[in-house]
Amino acid sequence: MKPLNLITGETVGILLFFIGLYGLMTKKTIVKTIMSMSIMEAGIYLFYITINFSPDTVPPIGQSREAAFADPVPSALMITAIVIGIGVTAIGLTMFMHYKQQHGITHWSRNRNQQGSEH
Amino acid sequence: MFETIILITLVVIACFAVFSDNMRRSIIYLGVFSLAMALAYLYYNAPDVAIAEAAIGVGLSTVMYLVALKKVSVYDICYVNENIEQFNDDHIGSIMDSFVRPMELFLERTEEVEPQISYTNHPALEVLADENHDCILHRDGDLIYIYGDANDRIFQDIIANLNTIIPDMKDVRVVFKKEVSLNGQAE
Amino acid sequence: MARQSNRYIHILRIVLAVVGAAVMLFVYLNHSEKLNTPLMDFFTDDFLAQTGADNAVAAIYLNYRVFDTLFEALMLMVSVMEVINVSWANKHADRYQFEEDDMYYKNNSELVARMVGIVYPFVILLGLYIIANGHVSPGGGFQGGAILATALISRYLVYPNFDLDLHIIEKMEKILFLFIVLTPVLYVFMQIQPDNTVISHQVYMVFMNTLIGLKVFSGLSIIFYRFVFYEGADNTFIDR
Numbered sequence: 001m002k003p004l005n006l007i008t009g010e011t012v013g014i015l016l017f018f019i020g021l022y023g024l025m026t027k028k029t030i031v032k033t034i035m036s037m038s039i040m041e042a043g044i045y046l047f048y049i050t051i052n053f054s055p056d057t058v059p060p061i062g063q064s065r066e067a068a069f070a071d072p073v074p075s076a077l078m079i080t081a082i083v084i085g086i087g088v089t090a091i092g093l094t095m096f097m098h099y100k101q102q103h104g105i106t107h108w109s110r111n112r113n114q115q116g117s118e119h
Numbered sequence: 120m121f122e123t124i125i126l127i128t129l130v131v132i133a134c135f136a137v138f139s140d141n142m143r144r145s146i147i148y149l150g151v152f153s154l155a156m157a158l159a160y161l162y163y164n165a166p167d168v169a170i171a172e173a174a175i176g177v178g179l180s181t182v183m184y185l186v187a188l189k190k191v192s193v194y195d196i197c198y199v200n201e202n203i204e205q206f207n208d209d210h211i212g213s214i215m216d217s218f219v220r221p222m223e224l225f226l227e228r229t230e231e232v233e234p235q236i237s238y239t240n241h242p243a244l245e246v247l248a249d250e251n252h253d254c255i256l257h258r259d260g261d262l263i264y265i266y267g268d269a270n271d272r273i274f275q276d277i278i279a280n281l282n283t284i285i286p287d288m289k290d291v292r293v294v295f296k297k298e299v300s301l302n303g304q305a306e
Numbered sequence: 307m308a309r310q311s312n313r314y315i316h317i318l319r320i321v322l323a324v325v326g327a328a329v330m331l332f333v334y335l336n337h338s339e340k341l342n343t344p345l346m347d348f349f350t351d352d353f354l355a356q357t358g359a360d361n362a363v364a365a366i367y368l369n370y371r372v373f374d375t376l377f378e379a380l381m382l383m384v385s386v387m388e389v390i391n392v393s394w395a396n397k398h399a400d401r402y403q404f405e406e407d408d409m410y411y412k413n414n415s416e417l418v419a420r421m422v423g424i425v426y427p428f429v430i431l432l433g434l435y436i437i438a439n440g441h442v443s444p445g446g447g448f449q450g451g452a453i454l455a456t457a458l459i460s461r462y463l464v465y466p467n468f469d470l471d472l473h474i475i476e477k478m479e480k481i482l483f484l485f486i487v488l489t490p491v492l493y494v495f496m497q498i499q500p501d502n503t504v505i506s507h508q509v510y511m512v513f514m515n516t517l518i519g520l521k522v523f524s525g526l527s528i529i530f531y532r533f534v535f536y537e538g539a540d541n542t543f544i545d546r
Contacts, residue, residue, distance in 0.1 A: 004123055007122075007123050007126055007127070008122075008126075009122075009126065009159075009163060012126045012129060012130060015130060016129065016130065016133055019130070019133050019134060019137055020133070020137070022137065023137035023138075027137075029142065029191075031142060031146075031184065031187065031188065031191070032137075032142070032145070034184075035136065035137075035145065035146070035149055035184070036137060038149065038180070039133050039136065039137065039149075039152070042133075042152070042153075042156055042176075045156075045168070045172075046129075046156070046159065046160075049160060049163050049165050049168060050163050053163050053164070057164055058164065059164045059165070059166050060164075061166070070163075070164035070165070075165040075167060075168050076167075078165075078168050079167055079168055079171050082168065082171045082172055082175055082176070083171070083175065085175075086175050086176075086179060086180055089180055089183065089184075090183060093183055093184070093187040096187060096190075097187060097190055100190045106190065106191050106192070
């Protein structure tokens with residue numbers, strides 16, 4: 001059994017990325033694909049935020065230096081990345097709705113000319 | 120210790136969100152995943168990112184997915200049992216394994232529509248006349264009547280695979296809706 | 307057979323995901339090294355006197371690395387434009403007509419309507435507080451803008467018929483983006499500052515946070531309402 005200090009933020013970030021990648025490759029509905037992409041992005045955010053973490057730091061706010069500051073640089077970059085992530089989700093869902101209007105089905109399929117059910 | 124617990128929770132909830140078949144459930148799991156992620160960011164001394172993830176991931180992203188899900192077709196099934204005065208959890212639990220779960224699995228995996236099952240104890244002919252369900256299952260003692268439209272592709276698939284959905288077929292009769300009138304029923 | 311090849315492709319995908327995860331974890335655990343952090347030392351050295359912010363993250367995304375913020379604001383505007391242009395109702399606008407449906411008034415939940423009516427002023431107040439105090443405590447423009455957008459989305463939950471005029475919000479967003487680009491170019495890049503004190507820097511920070519917050523609020527509400535308004539209609543408009 002591996003020791004428990006192997007479960008850090010970076011390893012869980014890599015694991016989440018590959019769970020999302022599996023969901024992206026195998027699911028048949030389009031909304032599931034977009035959700036898996038969202039999970040992949042969340043894994044990457046977690047990886048970046050824990051990259052310079054040590055347990056005896058404080059958040060980088062204020063002027064009283066009683067302990068060392070946590071790293072503010074990846075934190076500032078990841079705020080940008082989260083807002084971009086929601087932009088990608090919105091674009092993906094708009095394209096999904098357009099696809100449904102045109103083709104009538106809500107899953108990936110090889111021959112897109114077949115008609116879906118009337119529900 | 121807290122770090123280990125929260126990271127393992129994250130992986131478990133992400134697995135539920137990806138591997139679940141019902142789409143509404145996996146969207147809710149995604150919302151819970153965002154919330155747990157906000158807690159993890161707070162543990163790692165990044166409060167700005169935690170507020171951003173909580174406001175954007177839970178508030179906006181989940182609602183957008185739910186609105187987009189309105190486009191996915193919903194298959195409406197009504198289960199009618201006139202002999203029960205009031206439906207409670209015991210009644211539903213007793214038919215859960217024999218009928219509800221296999222039907223949901225079949226609809227999600229093979230047909231790729233969202234199932235939605237409702238339970239009622241009104242008279243079956245009233246339900247047929249007033250409401251507009253896609254498929255009505257009427258249970259009368261040991262007899263099961265299934266009502267549906269004849270030109271409904273999903274209903275035809277259900278009828279074709281009926282012996283895998285309801286494994287112990289006591290006595291099942293299939294009725295096509297356009298032949299039913301309010302005074303009697305034809306088979 | 308198609309079934310056989312489907313099974314093989316499925317197994318190949320599972321193997322790819324598992325092997326990829328194993329390889330990445332192995333490489334990370336064995337070959338990662340700890341480097342120095344010159345950027346962090348420079349940024350957290352004296353950020354109050356140089357930028358006027360108590361929050362180091364706000365100092366970074368509003369002063370030291372303000373170029374990234376400009377492009378993020380641009381990205382939000384691009385995604386708003388994409389949502390408007392890909393939507394089906396734009397191309398077939400002559401075939402699209404929505405009907406006022408009086409049934410909506412009867413189907414609404416009274417509980418949700420009353421509770422949202424009580425709660426939404428506090429949500430707006432919280433959003434404005436987080437925007438205005440972004441340089442002193444955790445928060446800032448993006449977070450506050452998202453919370454303000456949540457207040458507008460709750461209006462949709464209560465009252466799902468479509469009578470919001472989006473043109474004013476679209477114009478406001480474009481004008482705000484122009485100011486968001488203009489202000490750092492004048493203040494940070496060309497250093498046209500009234501005087502180099504902490505007060506002047508703080509005024510700049512509050513102004514930028516307010517602009518960013520209002521822009522994010524308009525962008526996200528446009529995205530959401532465009533979604534719901536045009537795409538939530540039923541499928542009867544396919545062939546006409």
